[in-house]
Amino acid sequence: MHFEFNIEGGDFSKAGFASSQLKKILKQLVGDHKIVKRTVVALYEAEVNVVAHAYSGKVLIDIDTDKIIIKVKDKGPGIEDIQLAMQEGYSTASEKVREMGFGAGMGLSNIKNNSDDFKIESEVGVGTKLTIIANLKTE
Amino acid sequence: MKIKEVAQIIGGKVVTGAELLENEVNRGFASDLMSDVLTLDSEELMLITGLANLQAIRTAEMSDISCIIFARNKKVNAEMIQVAEESNIVLIECAGSVFKTAGVLYKAGIKPVF
Numbered sequence: 230m231h232f233e234f235n236i237e238g239g240d241f242s243k244a245g246f247a248s249s250q251l252k253k254i255l256k257q258l259v260g261d262h263k264i265v266k267r268t269v270v271a272l273y274e275a276e277v278n279v280v281a282h283a284y285s286g287k288v289l290i291d292i293d294t295d296k297i298i299i300k301v302k303d304k305g306p307g308i309e310d311i312q313l314a315m316q317e318g319y320s321t322a323s324e325k326v327r328e329m330g331f332g333a334g335m336g337l338s339n340i341k342n343n344s345d346d347f348k349i350e351s352e353v354g355v356g357t358k359l360t361i362i363a364n365l366k367t368e
Numbered sequence: 369m370k371i372k373e374v375a376q377i378i379g380g381k382v383v384t385g386a387e388l389l390e391n392e393v394n395r396g397f398a399s400d401l402m403s404d405v406l407t408l409d410s411e412e413l414m415l416i417t418g419l420a421n422l423q424a425i426r427t428a429e430m431s432d433i434s435c436i437i438f439a440r441n442k443k444v445n446a447e448m449i450q451v452a453e454e455s456n457i458v459l460i461e462c463a464g465s466v467f468k469t470a471g472v473l474y475k476a477g478i479k480p481v482f
Binding site: 262 | 400401402403404406407409419421422423424426427429430431432447451454455
């Protein structure tokens, strides 16, 4: 199954729309509610990041029998030092983002913690691409 | 503890979710920083916050939080109520501070997350 959602940079009222839709879909398909929660929390954090930092973004979700693959691609400033951005507490968020209850430098590491596999690629001046994978079958 | 008892103890006003008041909450977390809320994995959790915006509701939705208490007399808006209704989240407004509200609930037996 394939789903796509658009994210608009700066529009906080829509942040969480894609993760909300994904939660509704996964609740029907996945019995383990911990997997559902981890996956939607990871996507929600990614959505907030796009809204907070980028101009626009796209969420691509593929659900198959053994895993969920989520790609979040944005057009934006990109990340110069990914290692630094991954550090808990490091943030470049604006005052507006902080007023929304975010921007404490926790997002990327929390996405990683809530994924079974996580990849981040970024090009300065172009944008950032996250790949979040959740395994559905436990060995 | 049932959510209806929570509302009673803190003298709160249930804004939406009146049909969900028999549901149980056993742990509480107080924060205005949604990033911290999103790192939790407790069950039957309620959130006490002074952050009255849509992101507080979305955070609760993603984190399986079934009840949010808006302390410091913060008011919820129509959009927040709509999203909360779709996600079966009880919203309670109360006049007390976050500190007082959390203290009253702790004394009544609500456990901390850590």
